[in-house]
Amino acid sequence: MTITVRAAAKFNLHLGVGPVREDGFHPLATVYHAIGLYDDVTVSEAGRWEVALTAEDHIALGEVPTGDDNIVVRAGRLLTGHHGIDRTARIEIHKGIPVAGGLAGGSADAAATLVALDRLWSLETSDEDLLALAGQLGSDVPFALIGATAVGGGRGEIVEPVADNGAWWWVAVGNEQGLSTPSVYRAFDELAGAEVSDPQVPERLLMALEKGDPELLAEALTNDLQAPALELRPDLAQTFADGEEAGALAVQLSGSGPTILMLCRDAAHAREVARAMQARAYDRVWTAPGPVAGAHVVSY
Ligand code: C5P
Numbered sequence: 001m002t003i004t005v006r007a008a009a010k011f012n013l014h015l016g017v018g019p020v021r022e023d024g025f026h027p028l029a030t031v032y033h034a035i036g037l038y039d040d041v042t043v044s045e046a047g048r049w050e051v052a053l054t055a056e057d058h059i060a061l062g063e064v065p066t067g068d069d070n071i072v073v074r075a076g077r078l079l080t081g082h083h084g085i086d087r088t089a090r091i092e093i094h095k096g097i098p099v100a101g102g103l104a105g106g107s108a109d110a111a112a113t114l115v116a117l118d119r120l121w122s123l124e125t126s127d128e129d130l131l132a133l134a135g136q137l138g139s140d141v142p143f144a145l146i147g148a149t150a151v152g153g154g155r156g157e158i159v160e161p162v163a164d165n166g167a168w169w170w171v172a173v174g175n176e177q178g179l180s181t182p183s184v185y186r187a188f189d190e191l192a193g194a195e196v197s198d199p200q201v202p203e204r205l206l207m208a209l210e211k212g213d214p215e216l217l218a219e220a221l222t223n224d225l226q227a228p229a230l231e232l233r234p235d236l237a238q239t240f241a242d243g244e245e246a247g248a249l250a251v252q253l254s255g256s257g258p259t260i261l262m263l264c265r266d267a268a269h270a271r272e273v274a275r276a277m278q279a280r281a282y283d284r285v286w287t288a289p290g291p292v293a294g295a296h297v298v299s300y
């Protein structure tokens with residue numbers, strides 16, 4: 001038997017970062033948003049843990065590990081450990097989410113693996129336990145389970161859905177050179193120093209989501225990691241300028257980057273902005289709606 005689970009990319013509509021904690025993580029007040037770029041994870045019973053990778057066009061697999069250090073094997077081991085069972089599986093990942101792009105593709109794969117193996121082995125893990133296991137795998141993994149739009153607290157792993165009445169359209173522009181998340185957080189610490197206060201989710205963002213108004217949303221997008229990422233990668237400033245010139249309502253770095261997201265009025269506007277970016281010789285350009293669902297079974 002094989003089971004395929006699909007999980008979406010995430011974008012942080014708001015990413016508020018606080019002063020570094022003793023465990024090295026940063027407290028976050030974030031608003032996660034699942035957008036329509038997907039990885040599919042297919043699992044089947046096997047005599048040992050195996051990982052196989054394929055990708056859509058224009059997605060470079062780069063340094064994604066295929067051994068035991070892949071997050072999907074960690075997810076599998078965590079789930080079997082939780083149930084006290086000794087089973088292994090082959091895990092095939094088909095990537096439609098750019099790798100090392102700040103879109104939480106690895107987290108999507110981990111969430112999809114938890115859901116897929118749970119179904120493959122009829123484990124019937126409770127939602128609460130799945131969310132707790134996801135939180136142990138990475139800060140963004142619980143959100144990948146629930147999808148749609150949600151507030152994230154703690155180091156990002158405590159998620160709570162929020163009302164989102166928008167039918168948003170985004171253009172995502174990737175960059176061939178990835179950015180390391182820890183290095184962006186370190187640059188944040190250096191830039192912000194002791195000035196940082198506890199992060200909050202802005203009320204006006206929640207209002208914009210409730211109203212579903214793209215002009216209001218455009219004014220409410222914020223990302224505290226954008227300035228430090230630009231310190232590390234000044235070349236990204238050109239993509240911001242090009243996105244604005246292409247007519248996007250707002251342009252913002254996704255998570256710790258380097259992918260840049262452009263908010264558009266509707267699907268037709270997104271196609272127009274994407275074409276304008278392609279005309280400027282960007283070859284990693286995707287249009288995506290949001291919000292979309294969290295990790296879900298698509299075939300079995
Ligand atoms: O949780 P995750 O594995 O995605 O985190 C990757 C790295 O990003 C962490 O090791 C840490 O350096 C940084 N991070 C952080 N604060 C967070 C989330 C991630 O400093 N809230």
